Amino acid sequence: MKSNDVTLWKGQNPAIIPPTETNVDNILSYSRQLHRRDISQLTSSFNSGNYEMTSSYIWQKSIALLKNQLGNLGILFIAEMLDRPDITEFSSIEQKLSDYDAITLSEELGFISGTGALRLRHSYEKLHHFGSLEEDEADEFQMTIDECIGIIRACVDNVVGQERIEAALDFQQFRGSLEEESFEEDSTEIQRLLQSPYFFKRTSIRVLISLIKSTSGAQLENVLVNANLIIPLLWKVLKKPERWQIGRAYADVFVEGKSKAASGLRKALLKVKGFDYVPEDLRSNSYIKVANEILVAHDSMQNYYNEPAPTKLLSEMGSIIPIPALPVCLTAVLSVRLGNSYGNSWAAQSYATSILKKISQDRWGYFLSDCLSSDERILYKLSYKLPIMMWCDLVKEFELMSIAKDNVKDKDIMRLLEESNSGKQENIKAIAMRLINKLGFKTS
Amino acid sequence: MGAEFVSLRKQLKGAISDFLDIEKMACPHTENGLVEVINALSLYREEGKALFPKIFIFDDLSTVLKILAVHDHVRVGEGPKGQSTCIDALKKCAPLAQGGWAIYILRKNASFEYGLFRGIGSVLTISIENALINNGMRDVPVIMAQQLSEKYVKVEGVSGNSILINFGATRSDVEPSTEGINRFINTIVLNVPAHIKEQTSTFYETLFSDVLRAGHGTLATVISHRKKLLPKRFHDSIVLNPPIDIPLNIQSLLSSNDIESNCRLEASASLIKGMMLSDGITIFNDAGAVVAYNTFIKHTSSGHFSQGVAGGARRRTFDFLISMIGKGLESAFMQSQDGAVLCKETSHEEQ
Numbered sequence: 001m002k003s004n005d006v007t008l009w010k011g012q013n014p015a016i017i018p019p020t021e022t023n024v025d026n027i028l029s030y031s032r033q034l035h036r037r038d039i040s041q042l043t044s045s046f047n048s049g050n051y052e053m054t055s056s057y058i059w060q061k062s063i064a065l066l067k068n069q070l071g072n073l074g075i076l077f078i079a080e081m082l083d084r085p086d087i088t089e090f091s092s093i094e095q096k097l098s099d100y101d102a103i104t105l106s107e108e109l110g111f112i113s114g115t116g117a118l119r120l121r122h123s124y125e126k127l128h129h130f131g132s133l134e135e136d137e138a139d140e141f142q143m144t145i146d147e148c149i150g151i152i153r154a155c156v157d158n159v160v161g162q163e164r165i166e167a168a169l170d171f172q173q174f175r176g177s178l179e180e181e182s183f184e185e186d187s188t189e190i191q192r193l194l195q196s197p198y199f200f201k202r203t204s205i206r207v208l209i210s211l212i213k214s215t216s217g218a219q220l221e222n223v224l225v226n227a228n229l230i231i232p233l234l235w236k237v238l239k240k241p242e243r244w245q246i247g248r249a250y251a252d253v254f255v256e257g258k259s260k261a262a263s264g265l266r267k268a269l270l271k272v273k274g275f276d277y278v279p280e281d282l283r284s285n286s287y288i289k290v291a292n293e294i295l296v297a298h299d300s301m302q303n304y305y306n307e308p309a310p311t312k313l314l315s316e317m318g319s320i321i322p323i324p325a326l327p328v329c330l331t332a333v334l335s336v337r338l339g340n341s342y343g344n345s346w347a348a349q350s351y352a353t354s355i356l357k358k359i360s361q362d363r364w365g366y367f368l369s370d371c372l373s374s375d376e377r378i379l380y381k382l383s384y385k386l387p388i389m390m391w392c393d394l395v396k397e398f399e400l401m402s403i404a405k406d407n408v409k410d411k412d413i414m415r416l417l418e419e420s421n422s423g424k425q426e427n428i429k430a431i432a433m434r435l436i437n438k439l440g441f442k443t444s
Numbered sequence: 445m446g447a448e449f450v451s452l453r454k455q456l457k458g459a460i461s462d463f464l465d466i467e468k469m470a471c472p473h474t475e476n477g478l479v480e481v482i483n484a485l486s487l488y489r490e491e492g493k494a495l496f497p498k499i500f501i502f503d504d505l506s507t508v509l510k511i512l513a514v515h516d517h518v519r520v521g522e523g524p525k526g527q528s529t530c531i532d533a534l535k536k537c538a539p540l541a542q543g544g545w546a547i548y549i550l551r552k553n554a555s556f557e558y559g560l561f562r563g564i565g566s567v568l569t570i571s572i573e574n575a576l577i578n579n580g581m582r583d584v585p586v587i588m589a590q591q592l593s594e595k596y597v598k599v600e601g602v603s604g605n606s607i608l609i610n611f612g613a614t615r616s617d618v619e620p621s622t623e624g625i626n627r628f629i630n631t632i633v634l635n636v637p638a639h640i641k642e643q644t645s646t647f648y649e650t651l652f653s654d655v656l657r658a659g660h661g662t663l664a665t666v667i668s669h670r671k672k673l674l675p676k677r678f679h680d681s682i683v684l685n686p687p688i689d690i691p692l693n694i695q696s697l698l699s700s701n702d703i704e705s706n707c708r709l710e711a712s713a714s715l716i717k718g719m720m721l722s723d724g725i726t727i728f729n730d731a732g733a734v735v736a737y738n739t740f741i742k743h744t745s746s747g748h749f750s751q752g753v754a755g756g757a758r759r760r761t762f763d764f765l766i767s768m769i770g771k772g773l774e775s776a777f778m779q780s781q782d783g784a785v786l787c788k789e790t791s792h793e794e795q
Binding site for chain 1: 507509510511512513514515563564565566568569570574575578579581583584638639641642643646647698699
């Protein structure tokens with residue numbers, strides 16, 4: 001059995017619209033979570049040829065619904081799942097969670113299926129593109145009827161047409177079990193977790209951390225027993241960003257005076273000799289916050305205008321990014337530098353480049369060897385032509401191939417860099433998709 | 445006939461030897477050094493001022509510092525293994541071991557290194573002894589010595605093993621107990637929301653420990669948070685309106701994580717400590733707030749305290765407070781000037 005065949009949980013929501021259906025009225029008739037008034041306005045707008053307006057309207061409704069349902073899991077849970085220290089209990093999920101984050105998290109927790117997430121991501125790219133066009137371009141390049149139908153179908157099929165949008169039942173049970181019972185190494189759930197793709201392991205670690213931070217009493221005791229079983233079992237395969245997240249969680253509960261939680265995590269870290277991943281200061285949190293501001297700006301409709309300010313801020317924060325913050329900082333800066341399938345923010349490029357120039361060779365080595373293979377955001381970008389071109393330029397400019405030779409053991413990452421150095425776009429895309437598949441995400 | 449020579453040293457050395465064995469830190473140099481340190485700690489003063497340094501002895505500085513997460517440390521010196529280096533460590537570091545700094549003695553293969561270290565964070569950050577001793581792990585052996593109050597020195601290890609040394613000639617059976625303090629604090633935090641109960645307890649543990657070391661007696665009691673007015677007998681009080689709501693301040697610090705909230709909490713701690721070191725009774729409620737202080741009650745003619753009770757006015761007042769438990773009070777606490785602690789709560793468990 002392949003690793004990707006074993007999953008701890010799976011999005012249950014089936015496709016509800018027949019594949020052959022192309023009539024918008026019929027597609028909209030599957031909507032269970034839209035008011036009649038909404039359906040009537042969508043139909044009328046579509047029939048009037050306002051394709052962008054129609055698709056934007058149903059998109060906003062769908063994303064609002066997804067965010068609302070994610071919010072029901074608790075804002076602090078969401079913060080931990082996204083590793084976002086900038087999200088607090090007082091944050092608005094609507095403001096803090098980008099559409100990209102909402103789709104990715106919904107996929108990770110089984111709110112939507114992998115294929116559904118893929119279709120929603122494509123819809124998001126299209127909307128993003130048309131929403132970012134300058135006025136003269138917008139007149140010239142308008143959304144087509146087929147593109148609009150595709151977006152409506154993705155939204156109805158995966159969100160507003162579903163009777164219920166909630167986390168996969170298996171996930172809810174797994175999360176509940178982590179706080180209600182103590183697993184053994186031979187428990188079915190643990191065995192499945194060990195065989196699952198990386199993304200389930202990462203999610204499980206994040207769920208554990210969020211429960212350690214939020215539970216108390218007997219529940220906390222169960223969670224800590226499970227953490228002391230699961231963390232040592234996964235430690236060898238955990239990539240450094242996840243190891244740092246555990247170390248940062250220890251520092252957080254320690255500073256907040258949660259001695260029982262700190263004591264439990266301390267035992268787990270001692271078992272795996274993981275204290276090297278406990279940050280010696282909390283500077284990294286400031287960097288992580290700004291990096292996430294860049295990513296929120298990058299995911300916004302006005303990304304070309306919104307990216308420069310937070311990117312400038314990061315470039316002015318100091319010449320050395322703390323190691324625990326390096327993965328998300330590089331993800332953010334590379335997102336600005338690579339842009340999306342339609343271009344990038346010119347005004348933010350100089351700041352992004354100045355940050356990248358300050359990254360030392362050993363830190364590039366760390367990113368390439370330990371972070372890139374699980375950085376689905378950057379890997380997804382390498383499925384689009386323009387970001388691939390920007391990536392190839394970057395690989396040459398910063399001589400990443402020669403850095404990788406001394407650091408990278410992952411054959412796929414090595415091949416990705418080799419092909420990038422040679423500028424072979426189709427091969428780059430194929431390798432990036434393979435890496436995403438290995439993580440456990442759908443690519444087709 | 446010559447005078448009989450009485451020395452604590454032999455008895456202490458034997459106890460320390462057994463203690464180090466149990467802690468898996470047996471070493472003759474440590475044994476001798478620790479005896480000297482304990483002796484020096486019993487009445488430690490610098491220029492007339494009492495100091496209460498905490499001394500930690502361990503073998504792995506790197507792991508210890510990482511356990512403290514965000515930390516700082518200053519290496520002060522190094523010397524041959526033995527008592528002279530331990531005494532040097534105390535002399536050179538004790539005056540600096542304030543404001544969260546503690547002394548460390550690192551046992552290396554051929555020498556003892558010493559210096560100061562501390563955790564960095566807010567008022568709520570877990571203390572060094574909590575992380576290394578109370579919730580310590582046998583894989584990281586650490587022992588701690590500190591003067592609890594005048595003439596009392598305590599040595600603890602990660603195995604839950606401890607020695608209390610009383611350098612006084614009386615009351616050797618009465619421990620200046622953290623257990624009595626903890627029981628009283630449990631009644632203060634009884635109705636604090638679960639998610640901040642632990643931090644509120646820790647806040648008060650630190651506060652009461654400071655009060656204990658101040659060498660001043662204190663009296664305190666807890667009333668239900670549902671009571672809007674103090675019991676009539678407590679009318680001679682300075683009532684705090686609004687009360688000092690520690691859980692609220694803790695919640696604010698956890699939410700905002702800013703300097704202002706931390707300062708506010710530190711300021712509250714300082715204020716409450718001052719109240720507890722003032723004459724009269726400090727009144728808490730069972731939701732973690734301080735509601736009144738400087739409270740005086742008339743009770744000598746009431747006949748509530750039992751016959752034959754020895755002691756002064758503070759003890760008589762404490763006995764009166766005990767008589768009111770279940771009749772408006774939830775618990776009563778007394779710490780005498782010599783550090784002895786008495787606590788009684790509604791469960792009627794008296795130390």
